Amino acid sequence: MTTLRHRPYNFSAGPAVLPEPVLRQAAEEMLDWHGSGMGVMEMSHRGKEFISIYEEAEATLRVLLGVPSSFRILFMQGGGLGENAIVPMNLSQGGAVDVVVTGAWSQKSLKEASRYADARVAASNEAGGHTTLPAPATWALRDGAAYVHVCSNETIHGVEMHTLPDLGALGCRAPLVADASSHILSRPIDWSRVGLVFAGAQKNIGPAGLTLVFVRDDLLGRALPICPSAFDYTLVAANQSMFNTPPTYAIYIAGLVFQWILREGGVAEMDRRAAEKSALLYRCLDESGGFYANRVAREARSRMNVPFFLADESLNDAFLAGAREAGLLQLKGHKSVGGMRASLYNAMPLAGVQALVSYMADFARRHG
Structure with missing residues (x-):
């Protein structure tokens, strides 16, 4: 059977990523x-x-x-x-x-x-x-x-x-x-x-x-x-x-x-992971010096679906193209809202969010 190692990270809002062991x-x-x-x-x-x-x-x-x-x-x-x-x-x-x-x-x-x-x-x-x-x-x-x-x-x-x-x-x-x-x-x-x-x-x-x-x-x-x-x-x-x-x-x-x-620890463990993954991404957005922005009030922010915007929206296409090359898929925001959106569902591993944050920081350094 073809190995599923090195699969891209899929941030789609749905249909969305499934756990790799389930697919296997x-x-x-x-x-x-x-x-x-x-x-x-x-x-x-x-x-x-x-x-x-x-x-x-x-x-x-x-x-x-x-x-x-x-x-x-x-x-x-x-x-x-x-x-x-x-x-x-x-x-x-x-x-x-x-x-x-x-x-x-x-x-x-x-x-x-x-x-x-x-x-x-x-x-x-x-x-x-x-x-x-x-x-x-x-x-x-x-x-x-x-x-x-x-x-x-x-x-x-x-x-x-x-x-x-x-x-x-x-x-x-x-x-x-x-x-x-x-x-x-x-x-x-x-x-x-x-x-x-x-x-x-x-x-x-x-x-x-x-x-x-x-x-x-x-x-x-x-x-x-x-x-x-x-x-x-x-x-x-x-x-x-x-x-x-x-x-x-x-x-x-x-x-x-x-x-x-x-097997992974139940809903309590999914809850813990959701907090960890979303905190990592929101911290990247909040500490970007205005290069990226999430417009939702902090107390109302979703841990599953994180919309964000580039201050210079002329860079949107370059951001998405670079993300695809880096194996980060489905980051384009909903057509009614625009910008970007990363969905951090249970099946999205912490490594995927770490890869996204690393790419975003590098993109901001190159284009900021």
């Missing part, structure tokens, strides 16, 4: 999974072989995040954008939904929820360019809202909620819904503060096509009549995510990633 194992099992004579992509989703893959993936995920028995774990399709519609179809009952807008993804959530419910902005950081987080005490939450939606890490704007809000302390009885797509499994989740968490897998878990949903039991059974059966959480839960054919290969890869995280 998947390659070895491609034609024959555990002597079954089949590759995982060829298996029936109802056969004993795939059921064992699914059950192990779910059990490992529940252990990693300490998911209480009162929450169902659903393996679904549609991505984070799909969940922006699926959540209100399941939880809103056509009533009020409060959305905290902190960047591009929560803006999409607001727009999509408005198709199925009375969705309104409870708080927004748009006036400041999505660079801060509105304090929960300032949120305008409505009595009787079906739920409150937040994006706990904004992939595009690089803003992260380092602590989930305690809605009960704000006098709000609505459940909190969190889109945790781009920092899932990088830090613990306080399950006492949420009713539902969802995450597209292609950012920090595995390949595109799989979406994880963690939903509290008491929130099942509320779907609107227009909700497609395949997206009805109650039906999906009752059928162990097999109501329709699930994304089998994506679940298999995700399961391998879950096992890798467990």
